[in-house]
Amino acid sequence: MSTETSPLPVAVLGGGITGLTAAWHLHRANVPVRVLEAARVPGGVIVSTRDQGWLQESGPNSMLEGSAEVAALIDAVGLNPRRLYAADSAKNRYVMRDGRLVAMPTSPLAFVGTKLFSMRAKLALLGEPWRAKAPADVEESVGAFVERRLGREFLDYAINPFVGGVYAGDPCKLSVTHGFPKLHALEQTYGSLIRGALKRRNTSGGPKGRILSFPEGLAELPQALAAGLGERVQLGQRVTSVRKVAQHWEVTSEKDGRMVTENYAAVVCALPADVLAKLPLVDVPGADRLPELGEIEQPAVTSVFAGYRREQVAHPLDGFGLLVPEIEKRRMLGVLFSSTLFPNRAPDGHVALTTFVGGVRSPELAHLDDAGLHQLLREELGSLLGVQGEPVYYRVTRWPRAIPQYTLGYGRFKAIFSSVEAATPGIYFGGNARDGISLANCIESGRRLARAVRTGMNSPT
Numbered sequence: 001m002s003t004e005t006s007p008l009p010v011a012v013l014g015g016g017i018t019g020l021t022a023a024w025h026l027h028r029a030n031v032p033v034r035v036l037e038a039a040r041v042p043g044g045v046i047v048s049t050r051d052q053g054w055l056q057e058s059g060p061n062s063m064l065e066g067s068a069e070v071a072a073l074i075d076a077v078g079l080n081p082r083r084l085y086a087a088d089s090a091k092n093r094y095v096m097r098d099g100r101l102v103a104m105p106t107s108p109l110a111f112v113g114t115k116l117f118s119m120r121a122k123l124a125l126l127g128e129p130w131r132a133k134a135p136a137d138v139e140e141s142v143g144a145f146v147e148r149r150l151g152r153e154f155l156d157y158a159i160n161p162f163v164g165g166v167y168a169g170d171p172c173k174l175s176v177t178h179g180f181p182k183l184h185a186l187e188q189t190y191g192s193l194i195r196g197a198l199k200r201r202n203t204s205g206g207p208k209g210r211i212l213s214f215p216e217g218l219a220e221l222p223q224a225l226a227a228g229l230g231e232r233v234q235l236g237q238r239v240t241s242v243r244k245v246a247q248h249w250e251v252t253s254e255k256d257g258r259m260v261t262e263n264y265a266a267v268v269c270a271l272p273a274d275v276l277a278k279l280p281l282v283d284v285p286g287a288d289r290l291p292e293l294g295e296i297e298q299p300a301v302t303s304v305f306a307g308y309r310r311e312q313v314a315h316p317l318d319g320f321g322l323l324v325p326e327i328e329k330r331r332m333l334g335v336l337f338s339s340t341l342f343p344n345r346a347p348d349g350h351v352a353l354t355t356f357v358g359g360v361r362s363p364e365l366a367h368l369d370d371a372g373l374h375q376l377l378r379e380e381l382g383s384l385l386g387v388q389g390e391p392v393y394y395r396v397t398r399w400p401r402a403i404p405q406y407t408l409g410y411g412r413f414k415a416i417f418s419s420v421e422a423a424t425p426g427i428y429f430g431g432n433a434r435d436g437i438s439l440a441n442c443i444e445s446g447r448r449l450a451r452a453v454r455t456g457m458n459s460p461t
């Protein structure tokens, strides 16, 4: 099969960042493509809303421009002049210890003086380069890995809050192999995280991992991708089944109450795991195992964007935000100082805070009713940041299934994707349940999917 001989387009199921990136690369390579997206707007969980001088991110708040792939995509869609890097004043990252906020050390000197870790923990860290590495085939939890290499205090006060902030997850459940493959690779390649990090820093020529957004929020990126694709993005079109028929694929979807069945040359699945688990894939060998994807843990997270007059908040908000270690037994995962991080997120004289509640640690808190959530915020922000009085702007976003947890044994889910792809050429899986959860991972996933489709089209069937 080649592009010329196949008049049928490629179907991309799901118009989140993964699907849009895949479709955009295919379109650029002159491969006919359609994105079928259930929602009325593109972007998936990326939702940026400008309202009365506030700019709220309901889902992701920032992305790391850590790979050439991400930087190249931003340039290629014309967003280069709209890059907005995190403010210098957002360098501090606070972590709570013994009820107080302590800035995470950012230099060796600051590490020596920090109150975040005891002297004993600091000394223990010095021994890291000499600790034996684990056998390559042993799958450890992030918790076990970090405790073995860096010590318990490091797990409790650095990695636990970090994992809470990134995955809304529990490091003792996440697999270091699948959830943090770069960390795992550092130990395997260099025998030490410290040695590996120093070597990488000296040799890597790629873009530095800067934190990025755009003046009107992250949604500018999916909007630019969708604009580049034009009518090839079909919104409000919910895919209900996929069938393999002889040389092509039939995709059935529902649009405005009407069922439509269309033929495609190939199918790219960039859907959330729980949707894929329920999607009938007919006459596709191995697809009977897809329902197992429903077992992927995806805990609820609730995000609260709250705006205050500057004088209502005692804390200087001189940082990225704060993270709360589980051991501190509070009722939130962390708070982003949104109006410090990027400009124009709050009207003059005001500040914006985004608080995350729930996750693996305490999913029940994500389901608190509005009154309970409001009370929680009042108490937690009051005691931690000296916030007084009622917010002048307040929006709650509930994510019933926020982020897939790459738990121990996650390889079995990845193997399902691989075995279906291997058994039936022409179907491809990507997105945050397979290729990593960050926006950068999803952009790389979209690129990988587009390459795989083109390789498949050019190989004999």
Ligand SMILES: Cc1cc2nc3c(=O)[nH]c(=O)nc-3n(C[C@H](O)[C@H](O)[C@H](O)COP(=O)(O)OP(=O)(O)OC[C@H]3O[C@@H](n4cnc5c(N)ncnc54)[C@H](O)[C@@H]3O)c2cc1C
Pocket (backbone or CB within 6 Å): 013, 014, 015, 016, 017, 018, 019, 036, 037, 038, 039, 042, 043, 044, 045, 046, 058, 059, 060, 061, 062, 063, 064, 237, 238, 239, 240, 270, 271, 272, 275, 301, 303, 399, 402, 403, 430, 431, 432, 433, 436, 437, 438, 439, 440, 442
């Ligand atoms: C609250 C939250 C905060 C986050 N914070 C960050 C952050 O700060 N930085 C970061 O890098 N990452 C962050 N992430 C992770 C990152 O945003 C996601 O992993 C990533 O956006 C997922 O993109 P995706 O395209 O794979 O999936 P999705 O965005 O989930 O897109 C899937 C798409 O499929 C569509 N769909 C579903 N069912 C159907 C169907 N039947 N037919 C057609 N379409 C369908 C959906 O409407 C959706 O548009 C966060 C995630 C959440 C939830």
